[in-house]
Amino acid sequence: MGKEICIICKQFLLEGEIKMGKTTKTKFQVSGMSCNGCSTSIGRALSRLDGIEKAEADFQKGSADVSYDEKAITKEKIIETIENLGYKVEGES
Numbered sequence: 001m002g003k004e005i006c007i008i009c010k011q012f013l014l015e016g017e018i019k020m021g022k023t024t025k026t027k028f029q030v031s032g033m034s035c036n037g038c039s040t041s042i043g044r045a046l047s048r049l050d051g052i053e054k055a056e057a058d059f060q061k062g063s064a065d066v067s068y069d070e071k072a073i074t075k076e077k078i079i080e081t082i083e084n085l086g087y088k089v090e091g092e093s
Contacts, residue, residue, distance in 0.1 A: 023053060025067045026075065032087040033059035045081055049073055 033039060039057040042064050046055035051072025057064040066078055079089045 022070050023067055024070050024075075025065070026078075027093045028064045028066065028079070028082065029090040029092065030057065030062055030064050030082060030087050031090050033057065033062060035059055038087070041085055042082055042087065045085055046078060049077065049081060052078075 030042065033042070036059060039059045042057035043055050046052050046064070046066060051069040052066065053069065054067040055064065056066075064082065068078065075092075082089050
């Protein structure tokens, strides 16, 4: 037995490579947060979305740091999710 891979495993690996996108890290400037509960709400809502790898909000800094897969979720969907919670995305860096 060599290093051969069966056809099922080859297909699985190929699909995995196709689906995996580039990880993007963006800091969104968010207004309207007033406590740790606000930060937690944003972090939890974003973490539930497909394509989000990491999401942390900080009410004191007025920001949300988000790492996401560009092929799985758009920046617009992230902003929409934050704003649907009642906060305003003022910009990004």
